[in-house]
Amino acid sequence: MSIVQEYLRYNRQVMLPEIGDSGQEKLKNAKVLVIGAGGLGCPILQYIATAGVGTIGIVDFDKIEIHNLHRQILYTEDQVGFSKATTAKATIEKLNPLISVLAFEEKLTINNASKIIDDFDFVVDGSDNFTTRYLVNDTCVTLKKPLIYGSILGFEGQLAIFNHNGTKNLRDLFPEPPDPKDVPNCSLNGVLGTLPGIIGTMMAHETLKLIMDLPALNNELVLFSTLNWSFTKLKF
Structure with missing residues (x-):
């Protein structure tokens, strides 16, 4: 991997004094697992990949369907029927060939969650059901992994960070x-x-x-309505 390539690709964010070379090195060394390559997972994957997160895992057992395409922007119509995880991996690798991407084309269950999650430093939950969310949360608590959590419905979204440096987890809130x-x-x-x-x-x-040890949510739940642009941050 060329140092010149890295400099040219990342220099606009490295220029920020809060990031610099040390912050970029932290991104390069980080291993992030994204649960779900759907509506939330697609933008998550795009931005952490292009920012230079060195190793990214993608967990999704689903296939691309035509009704996904209006929001799952990693995919195109000619990929309908293909695996989301492996298709997302191929697209992400084209976006940034300097990183490593792993695809797990399987459903996350109580039998495989610990094995998959344990190899990563940070977990981002873009799943769309409570069974998976609680499984991911409980596994992260057991393995002491920070969890970035988000959910959406209608015009509203939620965002929180759980289990980071002693902070609370999903079950403390719900x-x-x-x-x-x-x-x-x-x-x-x-x-x-x-x-x-x-x-x-x-x-x-x-x-x-x-990843870069910058100020982040700390026992706080963000509630964001995009219909009227109301933003609420609740302590818990």
Whole structure:
């Protein structure tokens, strides 16, 4: 890997005094696992990859469908039916050939979660169901891994960082997952394609800050409505 290539690619962010060469080196050495390569995962993957996170893992067992394309911007119509994880890996590698990308084309379960997550320094949860969210949270608590959390519905999004340097985790905020039949989801209620782009980019932003030891959310939950641009930050 050429030092000149790295300089030319990353110099605009390295110029920031809060980042510099040391911050870029932290990104290069970081290993980040992204759970889900859907609406949130696509922008997360794009921005942490182009920023220079050295090793990125992608977990997703799903296939690309036509209704994904309005918001899952790593994919194109001719890729419908292909694996999200392996397709995202190929696209990300084209965006930044200086990094390493690993694809896990499998469903995250209680049987494989620890094995997959343990190899990474940071976990970003872009999943779309509470079963996976709580599994990821509980595994990160057991393995002492920081977790960047986000969720979306309608025009609203949430963002938090859990289990980082002694901070609280998802169960401290919501001790038990809700009954699935009481939880609305995008397939039934819809979502404007730009919303996961906004929240996913915010999740990527917090991930990069966390890696570089910059100020990040600390026992705080961000509630963001994009319909009327209201922004609330709650301490917990």
